[in-house]
Amino acid sequence: MRRVVVTGMGIVCPLGIGKEEVTMNMKRSVVAVERISSFDASNLPVKIAAEVRHFDPEKYMDKKLARRTDRFVHFALAAFKEALEQSRIDLSVFSEKTAVLVSSGMGGFITLDVENNKFLAGGASKVSPFLIPMLLINMASGIISIEYGLKGINFAPVSACASSGHSIALGAMLIKHGYADVAIVGGAEATIAPLPLAGFASMRALSMRNDEPQKASRPFDVQRDGFVMGEGGAILILESEEIALERKANIIAEIKGFGMNDDAYHMSAPDPDGVGAEKAMRLALEDAKISPRDVQYVSCHATSTPAGDVSEAKAIERVFGSNVFVNSAKALMGHLLGAAAAAETVIGILEMQENFLHAMPNLDEKDPDVKINVVGKEPLSLNIKNFVKNSFGFGGHNVSIVIGRYEG
Missing domain, CATH: 3.40.47.10 (Thiolase/Chalcone synthase)
Structure with missing residues (x-):
């Protein structure tokens, strides 16, 4: 059974864009929860979220692709680019033995919200021809493979908030058993939009501390009252140990079980x-x-x-x-x-x-x-x-x- 190692990581999240900024803000104990800035949330019961701020998708892809893909795909591509730069792997060598498993729990929900409003206001003719591919949860995996010519196993495990955990575990499993030599695994989510927030609030899952956003997310505290919606993406590049050693990669960690x-x-x-x-x-x-x-x-x-x-x-x-x-x-x-x-x-x-x-x-x-x-x-x-x-x-x-x- 082959050992599975990590050679690259990328992250875009409310704590920052990239590992360096995220590490700095973790050490400073920054709480990245604020009142929602991306749209008017005044008519919603929950008005706070942990948004990724100052993110420009065109730094990571061309303008046309950015326009034709949802925000969750933007996060995935940005995180993957950082992971690839750290790993320094030539994926063209492993194209048919590279698995891509990038998850999302809900997919293109921002697109759904926007396009549904267009439909209700102006009818079917106003709906984007890219609505369906922009919605699909598997599209982050698909776009990464298309952009980088990766022809191996490709799908998106979906299990709600466990989705990207399954991606990591299944990617490691594929390498352990020889179905892949490299696995690009992780997840991306962008659901800070009126409809998802209304839905989670309706089921009483979200914190209602609208007047104290930075105090809202409080795991294990006796006064906790629900979670705070966040967004972002993270990618890990996994390899079999022998391939990483053969190409003299810098091994960051091991997925042991x-x-x-x-x-x-x-x-x-x-x-x-x-x-x-x-x-x-x-x-x-x-x-x-x-x-x-x-x-x-x-x-x-x-x-x-x-x-x-x-x-x-x-x-x-x-x-x-x-x-x-x-x-x-x-x-x-x-x-x-x-x-x-x-x-x-x-x-x-x-x-x-x-x-x-x-x-x-x-x-x-x-x-x-x-x-x-x-x-x-x-x-x-x-x-x-x-x-x-x-x-x-x-x-x-x-x-x-x-x-x-x-x-x-």
Whole structure:
């Protein structure tokens, strides 16, 4: 069975465009949640979000392609370009053995919102001929392959907020078993638009702290009241160990194992005891052939919802006891939905490289039902050898991935 390593990473998220800016803002404990600026949200119950600001898609693609693709595809292409620059791989050599698995939970929802308004106001003739391809969730994977001539396995795993977690796990699986030599994996999401916000607000999933946006996202805090919508994209380039060594690549990290299952409990609520989450973590550790004692850190899914945070905390406690520290990147940048797992994996690897864990600025009082070691209001210095990334999605989908330092 082949080992799977990471040789490139790219990220666009509310904390910044690119790894350098994101790392700087993590260390500064920046909370990138503000009142919505991209449209008038005054008639919505939720008026806050974590937006990617100052992003120009034409820096990463030509004007025509930018006009004919949705914002989530723009994020994917920008993140991929950064990952490719770091990896320095000549993809033309591996074209037919490069898998592309770039997820989104909801796809081109901004396009849907805009074009539906055109239809309602002016009829069918006003609808863009690019509406359908701009909507499709698989289009980020497709466009990357078209732009770079990649002819290998290509699809977009979709499992709500676990989507890009599945992309990473499945990309690693394809390399392990020899179906691909290289895998471009990750996710992108752009759903900060009136209809998605109205829908999530209607189901009482979003924080309503409109007057205190920077205090709204508060995973594990006793006063949490829902998640904050975020947006962005993140891409990782995975390779088989032998190919990375042969081309003398700089290996950033290793994907050591993964576990995937389902709660089979409820369409949107987690199993309150976290049984599925626990099993996913145990499967990941078993696949990685390490014990819970070998893990120093868990990058939590923790979205700042009342039920989800406690469920995950219970599962982590049963697997790791008090032997790990945990945090959630959503405390700083909100919830990137289908892109969350990929963005948080990139952030976790950056933290592993820098030997620190970012702070949880809004953890004023930890929920008494959360017994695990949550990083507090200040960053924590920690030597990380291995960490676990958890991702969960509506429908009961669970993904846990073990990522570690590469040791040849």
